[in-house]
Amino acid sequence: MQVKCDVWRSGADTEAGGRYDTYLLDVDPTENVLGILVKIHHEFDASLAFRFACGVVKCGECAVEVNGSPCLACEKKAAGEMKVQPLAGLPLIKDLVIDRRAVLGEILKLIPGLSGIKEGAGLRNLNPVDADKFVRMTKCFECLMCQSVCPVRADMPDEFVGPLGLLWLGQMSLDPAKRSFIKNEIDAALEMCVRCGLCSEACPCSEDIIGLAIDTLEKGP
Amino acid sequence: MSGTEKYEEKVLDVLIVGGGGAAALAALEVRKAGLSVGLVTKESALVGGATIMAAGGTCAVFSPGDTPETFLSDILKAGGYLNNAKIVKIVAEKSSQAVLNLETHDYLLDWKDENTFRTLNHGEGHAWPRGYLDRREALGVCHALSRALMRNEIALFPETIVSKLLTKDGRVVGAVAMSLVAGEYTVFKAKAVLLATGGLGAIYKLTTNSNVLTGDGFALAFDVGAELVDMEFVQFFPISFPYPAVRRGKMIGVCSWFGPGVKLLNGLGERYMTKYDPERMEMTTRDIAARANFIEVKEGRGTKTGAIMVDPTDHDPAKLLKFKTAIPHVYAMFKEVYGKRVAEWEEPFEAISSQHFFMGGIRIDEECRTNIDGLFAVGEVTGGMHGANRLSGVAFTEIFVLGPVAGRTVASCAAREGFVSPDAAQINEEIERLENLFRQGSGARPFELKAAVQDVMWEKLGPVRDGAGIEAAISAFKCIEKEQVAGMTIGCSDRTYNRDRMEAIEMPLMVRTAQLVAHSALRRTESRGSQYRTDFPERNDKEWLRNIVIKKEDDGGIRMTIEKTVQAG
Numbered sequence: 001m002q003v004k005c006d007v008w009r010s011g012a013d014t015e016a017g018g019r020y021d022t023y024l025l026d027v028d029p030t031e032n033v034l035g036i037l038v039k040i041h042h043e044f045d046a047s048l049a050f051r052f053a054c055g056v057v058k059c060g061e062c063a064v065e066v067n068g069s070p071c072l073a074c075e076k077k078a079a080g081e082m083k084v085q086p087l088a089g090l091p092l093i094k095d096l097v098i099d100r101r102a103v104l105g106e107i108l109k110l111i112p113g114l115s116g117i118k119e120g121a122g123l124r125n126l127n128p129v130d131a132d133k134f135v136r137m138t139k140c141f142e143c144l145m146c147q148s149v150c151p152v153r154a155d156m157p158d159e160f161v162g163p164l165g166l167l168w169l170g171q172m173s174l175d176p177a178k179r180s181f182i183k184n185e186i187d188a189a190l191e192m193c194v195r196c197g198l199c200s201e202a203c204p205c206s207e208d209i210i211g212l213a214i215d216t217l218e219k220g221p
Numbered sequence: 222m223s224g225t226e227k228y229e230e231k232v233l234d235v236l237i238v239g240g241g242g243a244a245a246l247a248a249l250e251v252r253k254a255g256l257s258v259g260l261v262t263k264e265s266a267l268v269g270g271a272t273i274m275a276a277g278g279t280c281a282v283f284s285p286g287d288t289p290e291t292f293l294s295d296i297l298k299a300g301g302y303l304n305n306a307k308i309v310k311i312v313a314e315k316s317s318q319a320v321l322n323l324e325t326h327d328y329l330l331d332w333k334d335e336n337t338f339r340t341l342n343h344g345e346g347h348a349w350p351r352g353y354l355d356r357r358e359a360l361g362v363c364h365a366l367s368r369a370l371m372r373n374e375i376a377l378f379p380e381t382i383v384s385k386l387l388t389k390d391g392r393v394v395g396a397v398a399m400s401l402v403a404g405e406y407t408v409f410k411a412k413a414v415l416l417a418t419g420g421l422g423a424i425y426k427l428t429t430n431s432n433v434l435t436g437d438g439f440a441l442a443f444d445v446g447a448e449l450v451d452m453e454f455v456q457f458f459p460i461s462f463p464y465p466a467v468r469r470g471k472m473i474g475v476c477s478w479f480g481p482g483v484k485l486l487n488g489l490g491e492r493y494m495t496k497y498d499p500e501r502m503e504m505t506t507r508d509i510a511a512r513a514n515f516i517e518v519k520e521g522r523g524t525k526t527g528a529i530m531v532d533p534t535d536h537d538p539a540k541l542l543k544f545k546t547a548i549p550h551v552y553a554m555f556k557e558v559y560g561k562r563v564a565e566w567e568e569p570f571e572a573i574s575s576q577h578f579f580m581g582g583i584r585i586d587e588e589c590r591t592n593i594d595g596l597f598a599v600g601e602v603t604g605g606m607h608g609a610n611r612l613s614g615v616a617f618t619e620i621f622v623l624g625p626v627a628g629r630t631v632a633s634c635a636a637r638e639g640f641v642s643p644d645a646a647q648i649n650e651e652i653e654r655l656e657n658l659f660r661q662g663s664g665a666r667p668f669e670l671k672a673a674v675q676d677v678m679w680e681k682l683g684p685v686r687d688g689a690g691i692e693a694a695i696s697a698f699k700c701i702e703k704e705q706v707a708g709m710t711i712g713c714s715d716r717t718y719n720r721d722r723m724e725a726i727e728m729p730l731m732v733r734t735a736q737l738v739a740h741s742a743l744r745r746t747e748s749r750g751s752q753y754r755t756d757f758p759e760r761n762d763k764e765w766l767r768n769i770v771i772k773k774e775d776d777g778g779i780r781m782t783i784e785k786t787v788q789a790g
Binding site: 028031032034035038042045046047051054055056057058059061075093094095097101104108123124126128134136139140141168206 | 265328359361363367368371431432549711712715717720721
């Protein structure tokens with residue numbers, strides 16, 4: 001099938017703004033967006049920067065925006081007309097590649113306890129209900145689509161941990177060995193989250209794990 | 222270039238190369254010993270590699286009545302008795318404790334109640350139910366280890382590729398690397414280097430593995446004189462996706478998952494397993510099924526898209542329910558690719574075989590030491606544990622046991638040794654080599670040369686091999702290495718996030734690794750475990766109950782020796 005694909009190009013100097021380059025391709029109807037980006041890189045423009053690794057919705061590295069919605073490029077089916085952009089609201093390296101380390105670093109700065117707390121066997125004694133919650137909450141592969149769509153984080157990345165931070169806090173709050181160390185961070189995060197649900201909508205996980213984390217944090221131990 | 226390219230120098234007690242579970246577990250252990258450790262990985266995910274791709278089955282001695290001895294004997298049997306039994310013994314003995322120990326890294330196992338797992342599978346080739354399955358597949362453990370790396374403030378160098386290990390007086394003392402993001406060089410100076418770079422799936426056209434697994438570690442180790450063992454043994458998987466392009470070769474399952482009613486059919490509608498295993502038919506081992514699927518397509522009896530058909534319509538609904546719930550991730554893709562009717566097993570679907578796992582690799586002892594001072598290895602990049610074939614569900618067992626073992630061994634080495642400075646000349650020579658690689662040539666782009674190697678590997682060193690084919694592969698690889706690599710065209714001159722530069726570094730490593738596989742496969746004139754040769758179709762215990770060990774000659778060539786297999790003793 002014929003595909004018209006507009007791809008955001010920014011060059012290495014992302015401050016300088018960018019443009020959309022248009023590519024016309026003939027692709028197999030079963031193809032997905034990642035396949036198209038690979039084809040563009042191979043056949044049209046070797047300078048296109050995009051990120052991927054596994055190709056099977058496991059590593060979360062290929063997240064981009066297609067026609068205004070975040071998605072995993074390796075999961076999203078090709079459409080006749082597509083506008084492909086980097087995940088919105090996140091620091092950019094080049095073209096479609098966002099700075100994942102910087103995004104994770106922002107969260108770490110706001111949850112300093114994360115690095116100090118010793119590992120332990122705090123989880124092993126969880127009751128079955130909490131254990132089940134913990135297992136479900138650790139299905140995340142950090143594609144960062146939730147961070148990208150969060151309107152609060154977009155305004156205050158230095159103050160709000162965002163949906164991924166809420167998820168981490170949710171996981172940690174179930175661990176009796178960690179709970180008391182992160183009380184202030186939990187209070188602050190719950191206070192700032194406006195419960196718009198955009199993160200849950202963007203999350204590729206088969207269940208609403210961010211909602212589960214918020215719910216867990218609200219109910220407390 | 223005159224060797225004036227700038228580089229950043231990083232000094233670490235221990236450098237770990239690799240981005241999967243083995244690397245992470247080793248790094249955490251080094252940190253526990255109070256040493257500085259850096260983790261260099263080609264991916265952006267902190268814990269990815271082959272680990273994140275796994276369906277998450279981990280076999281260990283969990284059933285009452287099961288023993289490490291029985292487990293060991295199952296692993297050796299699958300391995301055609303070529304395994305290093307000392308390594309297997311440790312893995313079998315420590316298997317269950319190693320899985321439980323993961324909980325110290327805030328990984329909560331998927332328990333049903335206090336003492337039982339939600340699922341304990343009885344896998345192919347196992348005398349007892351041993352397979353711990355997790356609802357998160359491998360995501361749970363990757364997520365936990367990734368958090369643990371951050372918590373322990375381990376120095377991370379993601380999206381960075383090591384191009385060469387540095388040596389001084391026969392000792393590994395560091396490495397040269399390039400970051401994809403900035404396009405800049407880093408020279409690591411370390412007391413000990415641990416390779417945990419995983420397998421080599423991506424040197425095959427069709428693989429269940431992640432695209433990053435281009436077999437770099439094998440070539441890096443070979444280059445500094447490390448011995449490699451069992452390089453001919455490559456495991457193939459029978460039922461993988463034939464499309465779309467980025468999913469091609471990725472894993473669906475084995476026949477037994479669909480139950481005894483499943484049929485494999487070729488493009489002519491023939492149920493061809495009558496030819497390959499008339500007794501067990503589709504319930505045969507995964508190797509024979511993968512080989513049969515390969516032959517049917519190769520000999521022109523495939524479907525129009527070059528696939529075979531899997532017909533699961535005659536099935537037990539309980540099997541379908543298990544397929545949906547035990548491997549939800551695979552199921553979701555299955556449904557997405559084939560649609561609703563196939564997802565309910567109401568219609569046959571197209572599938573192909575693909576490369577899955579690599580048994581051979583850097584020769585290590587049971588504490589993950591190589592024959593080279595300062596160099597250690599762990600995980601799929603090593604050989605020994607699996608012999609001629611891997612028993613299902615023991616790849617995770619291997620890394621969960623040996624990852625921490627490797628960490629302790631490198632830590633004690635680093636604690637003992639002082640820093641040795643790499644020679645500036647060696648560093649400059651390597652950076653100059655890279656700068657030359659990145660010069661605009663007039664030949665093929667790196668991805669085109671990679672595809673050429675991948676095609677040859679699949680056609681000549683796939684599930685079915687013969688001497689003439691392997692020889693043709695060896696000359697093809699030689700030609701690519703000698704004539705085409707130097708003239709590669711780098712599609713753009715940017716430094717920042719230039720995929721062609723990354724692939725230009727991978728390319729020579731990949732073609733070197735391909736040659737190591739080909740030479741070993743040619744030398745083993747028999748069929749055993751995963752290797753099947755049409756010119757030597759029988760297993761020959763009299764001559765070949767031996768391992769092939771390869772090493773670099775002083776002139777750069779490949780030296781092969783045939784050695785007695787290590788017994789548990």
